Amino acid sequence: MEDTEYNKLEEQLSPAEEFAYIRTPPTRLRSILTSPWVFTVVAFCAGIITTLGASRIFSSMSLERRDTDFLKPLGDVKVQFAYNNTFPGPPTLESEYAWLDLLPNGLGAVQHDELSDAIVTLGVFHQLHCLMELRHAIYDDWDGERHSKMTPHHNRHCLEYLRQSIMCNADTNLETRVISESGEKETPGWDLKKCRDFGQILDWAEEWRAFDGKIPSQKQEIVDPEVLKGRIIRY
Missing domain, CATH: 1.20.5 (Single alpha-helices involved in coiled-coils or other helix-helix interfaces)
Structure with a gap:
């Protein structure tokens, strides 16, 4: 059912x-x-x-x-890069003194007990010395006058030394492109950058210098006890 x-x-x-x-x-x-x-x-x-x-x-x-x-630039001092013809221009009395002012008394050779018992040189001043001499060599070729005392071997040393120094320091500041007068895009490098305090390094190198003098052939041993600060410099 x-x-x-x-x-x-x-x-x-x-x-x-x-x-x-x-x-x-x-x-x-x-x-x-x-x-x-x-x-x-x-x-x-x-x-x-x-x-x-x-x-x-x-x-x-x-x-x-x-x-x-890792790309952050070293140092915390802001520096505006700008072209200064005094340094790349031809050797003159004015330009030579300008270059020498970049070097400390003692040419960057220092002796500091916390660093080394021996005399050592801060790399930045060796690099500036090489750049100065290469500039002389360039103008030797351009104007036919003798400005450099360096031999070809010394020139090659400086070129290779500067190449490795640039790669070692590896500046990672960012550089902008601009439009040139000819309408081309170029990177002149005149930007605001972060740098180490060069003035502070210069002052420190002078304070702990191992020699007196800014000309290699004229540097002298230090005899002033106030400069020696109790150090015994083994020349």
């Missing part, structure tokens, strides 16, 4: 009613899903996912920063 009431119920359900009937969860499942601790667990999991995602983003940003940290 057929259950006429059951058949009648099925016949009376519209498609929408059938869908709603099928999708309705059992009472127990509904009570579980609406339980407060379920929402707590879901919120906790969502928090973990959000935290992990954020940490990955920040870790990526930190990694990118670490990838460029």
Whole structure:
């Protein structure tokens, strides 16, 4: 015998009613899903996912920063680079004195007990000396006059020494491109840069100098006790 009431119920359900009937969860499942601790667990999991995602983003940003940290220029003194014709110009009495003013008394040869018992030279002043002499050699060729006392061997030494010094110091200041008068893009290098305090280094080299004099052939041993400061310099 057929259950006429059951058949009648099925016949009376519209498609929408059938869908709603099928999708309705059992009472127990509904009570579980609406339980407060379920929402707590879901919120906790969502928090973990959000935290992990954020940490990955920040870790990526930190990694990118670490990838460029080594490019920060040495020193914290801001210097505006600008062209000064006194130094690259032809040798004159004025330009020679300007170059000599870049060197400390003692030519950068120092003796300091915390550094070495022996006499040592600060590299920057050796490099400036080489640059000065190469400038003389260039003008020897340009104007036919004799400005340099360096031999070809000494010139080659300075070129190679300066190459390695530039690579060692590896200036990482950023230089901008500009439009030249001819309309070309070029990088002259006249930018605001971060540098080491050259004046401070110059003063320190003079204070702890091992010699007196700015001309290599004229340098003399120090005899003034105030300059020696109790040091025993082994010449």
